[in-house]
Amino acid sequence: MTSRKHSTILTPHTGELGAIVGKDGSTIEMLRSQASREAARLLKSIVCLKGSPTATATPQGEVYLNSTGNPGMATIGSGDVLTGIVASLLSQGMLPIEAAYTGVFMHGLAGDLAASELGQRSVMAMDILDRVPDAFKMLEEG
Template sequence: MRDSKIESQIRRLWHPRPKRADKKDFGRVFILAGSRGYTGAAALTSFAALRAGAGLVTLGCPEKIYSILARRHPEVMVRPFPSTPEGSFSEKGFPEIMKFLKTQDILAFGPGLGRNAATGRLVRRLTSKFPLPVVIDADGINLFKGKTEEFKKRRGETILTPHPGEFVRVFGGKKPRTGRERKERACQTAREFGVFLVLKGHRTVVASPSGKTAVNPTGNPGMATGGTGDVLTGVIAALLGQGMRPFEAARFGVYLHGLAGDLAAREKGEVSLVAGDLVEFLPQALRLVLK
């Protein structure tokens, strides 16, 4: 369901692109994603970031899957990094990744990452050292199980985008069932750990460390399919890269993501909806909101 008040707020924040604009003006987004068997998640996240307006998107992937991802989207730059024998990110890539991060504005990681212990050590080190905003999704969140205190130590802002299963797995407690429980748990967790929390699901909840919350009105059951969360990660990272603050990037990213899903469902039906349809309909969603 569209919301004219939210769309008006998005328009106020989304400035027209100047005629002399440079691609670097719209954010250099670095995405760490993918592992053997999960290349699709990496491709969806990186292309969604471009569709949501990021100026430059670089996808970092384990070297064992580089040849697959290098030919998925020509607009996405792909860089291989050291891989474990199983095809996940190796901790050996830390120095090389940190060096590259010095040229970037935003880091996003998690989609298709896998739960290899070496990968966990790598992303936790990166999270602690990178001083700018980080978006963490999927296995990126799972790799912080038992290590959530590390979120409190970050110098930069952190956006977490768990579905209810990931949320309970990492932060404990019972799975919140009602809308009220979801909002209370999201707000409590955001405050305690100093993160911006996007608790996905029907009426996704966005909560900030300061206590601000928002409940998203867009989206439909057809979006309950693999890969849609990967698309959201790319969208939020792109909005951060274009200058939005974390709460606004999360809130409006969720709104646009859901609207793209609603537009796709209207044309293709909820039953047949796939994650790539959301990327396809993002331009239409943006046109509707920004016109």
């Protein structure tokens, strides 16, 4: 992974990141900011470590902690929605780090909208996806 010419954005949860870097997922969870920073440097990639809070780290050592999202988003397919949002932002011309932290924020906001309407335990990935347009509209309208 370290010989790539272009930016790479990874969106692992703690278990996946642990497998990639050879550490236990519980250790990753306890040291989220540090673990995401170390992984980003090691892998020369932007790492969005999903969880509470999602930590987005750069190979240069910057870490952004996300303020949106909720436990109800820990559902099958939610990470695919996140990846789709980030890919869409990249295709619109955003810089990779901006696409990563904006995508994480918008994904969490859409999840918060879904949870406020349905309750956290009822949120499914499609519910998050369905609220992405509302999340972007909220951001645009301030």
